[in-house]
Amino acid sequence: MSTRDKIMDVALNMFSERGYEAVSIRDICSEVGIKESTLYYHFKNKKDILDSLVEKFRTHIEDLLSHVDEITENPAQKKGKNADPSVQMVDSYMIDSYLFDPFCNLMLRLMMIEQFHNEEIRELYEKTLFTDPYEIQMNIIKRLASAGVMPEEDVEWIVRETHSYMTMLTFKYLLNGDLTEKRKKAYYKEVHDFMARRFKA
Amino acid sequence: MSTRDKIMDVALNMFSERGYEAVSIRDICSEVGIKESTLYYHFKNKKDILDSLVEKFRTHIEDLLSHVDEITENPAQKKGKNADPSVQMVDSYMIDSYLFDPFCNLMLRLMMIEQFHNEEIRELYEKTLFTDPYEIQMNIIKRLASAGVMPEEDVEWIVRETHSYMTMLTFKYLLNGDLTEKRKKAYYKEVHDFMARRFKA
């Protein structure tokens, strides 16, 4: 990993735990193993590290968002397991590549902390945790409905319920304390219980 | 308001926006209108301000929790409007005296920020936002069920759905950006839409 990448990695870990302001350049550098002056060769100032992280996250989620379409397109054509709405729903959350992904998870924590005094981050936070997921679910369920797998009239409330349940679980298990295997498993279990009840019954 | 109270008030406002570490004694004192040395007459050190806030919050919610029982006891005996399960549910959330209450709302924000590196606060955060509300709902709905207002077998999932919906709304509207009248209204609307659908239909 390049020095620049190492700095961003260490900075994100620290920022997401203690907040941007509470982490000092000295903290980052001593963890990375460089002198403070070296950091300023790679970043113009402390804010630039944060901005670079946000920028990287933006690019990253744009990538993910373009992938989610591939997953959820043409549900009717899919055979077997994938046709199962509950499986599609779970897949659409990209749990492993998004919520469990260390970079994304830490960015969510960082945004959770910083959103209260940084409007740019607040908007990204709202979009990432509320707006985008809701929209994605809406698309999927509409497709499932038009494919006849689901009754058309319930679409809105199904989306709302699913979205609220998944959101609550994210805050409860994935954005609360360290992201341990235990918490991941508890999250997974609750997701599957919910999906089983909601889409199979 | 006493100087001590003013300090706690100002500190909470600042801590909940920028985080404990990012706020300096200077910031607090210049806002309160006292010299830094004066603060140390009222508080042992910076940490003591935070601890006092947490302590005040603990006492405050214990108070609220004891009240909630009065609200939710003996639903069957109540007449008219209060017997409506949806009204009882909404009441039980103590929206005005808890989620909308400036002190409580700011404390929730502060805990949201600090929970990632302070286990004591994390536990209080989890209890306050996830464990306690779930339990309260469970009690209420069980009472409603045993009073025959609701079928016994659905109790668990009704609680889960309600709790997840209310939790999501709290994060989306009340712990996101400033607590404006606009956000409060949007929150209220969504709460009533949900209750209407869930308990009246």
Added chain:
Amino acid sequence: MSTRDKIMDVALNMFSERGYEAVSIRDICSEVGIKESTLYYHFKNKKDILDSLVEKFRTHIEDLLSHVDEITENPAQKKGKNADPSVQMVDSYMIDSYLFDPFCNLMLRLMMIEQFHNEEIRELYEKTLFTDPYEIQMNIIKRLASAGVMPEEDVEWIVRETHSYMTMLTFKYLLNGDLTEKRKKAYYKEVHDFMARRFKA
């Protein structure tokens, strides 16, 4: 002397020798014998020290300028030595209380250094070394002329010659290297030689 005054004193000595930018807060504090943080109790930042010096100088020269009038008023009424135009001219320069005065002399040096990149200081520098002295001489010589001690028609050129000579001497002896007794004496001698030739012959 108060800590604040000591800081200003030391700062002026250093600024006037090495220039504002080249002097560090550390330099000043170690000479004064205080910690850097203490300096910031007395001054809001480094620039504030410079501004305070400039302000003090402004007040100081306004004081001096009001005194010069007393010296030069009503030359005709004065008897004996003071009626001698050359003595009046020399007096009017307030050599001991201005050019030789440590505070003023160091301020002139400081302004000489800083004028090239600080328009506020440049204006004060121009006023102090060129505009004001010229005007003062003009007033005195006009009074001497109207008192009949001097022919009216030569007034302008007498002022110009005197002013240019005195200015040159100031730069040559008083704003060049350390202000040693040797340089002061050389300056004095040249002043008196000039006055003797100009006003006695």
Added chain:
Amino acid sequence: MSTRDKIMDVALNMFSERGYEAVSIRDICSEVGIKESTLYYHFKNKKDILDSLVEKFRTHIEDLLSHVDEITENPAQKKGKNADPSVQMVDSYMIDSYLFDPFCNLMLRLMMIEQFHNEEIRELYEKTLFTDPYEIQMNIIKRLASAGVMPEEDVEWIVRETHSYMTMLTFKYLLNGDLTEKRKKAYYKEVHDFMARRFKA
């Protein structure tokens, strides 16, 4: 222009405005358009830039000083306009090739700033602005006197007056703020007024 020359040029411009210490290698390099490490290919260290500038200036004024003799030799043999003492005096100051010359003017400013804490520069400053010009005038006027254009007995005071007037004008117009066309013109006018009065009347 070679990179080395560009560096010296930029450095002189910056040094003469803000002082040697206040200008950073970074400042110079970013203006020149090279990386800091590149500068060290051309100069041993920061001090070396200053030394090179001083050395270049020394060579330059030696050149000028040898030229001045050609201008002022054998005044009696010259015919027409050049025989006019006032014209010779003005010429001898080499206004365009020295005082108005960008390199020399900026070097004088730099020396004015640095002389207070650098004895080598102080000596050069004194020689350049006081000693040499006085000597040159003395030579010229002595020649004019021995050629019978001027009475022998006044020589010393004519030189002193001329030198002081020209010196004062230099500080007032050419070493004060930016060297604008306006200031150049004001300087020129005053020079000619003085010469007209001193040597033509």
Added chain:
DNA sequence: GATGAATGAGTGTTCATTCAT
């Protein structure tokens, strides 16, 4: 109850310089 004055440790950042490429 409150403050003026001080401090040691720490903040983010810039400095001139080096050296392998």
Added chain:
DNA sequence: GATGAATGAACACTCATTCAT
């Protein structure tokens, strides 16, 4: 000739805290 990457020392300034008054 020029650069990318690094560094130790210094920079101006802020931190939480103390203590005599």
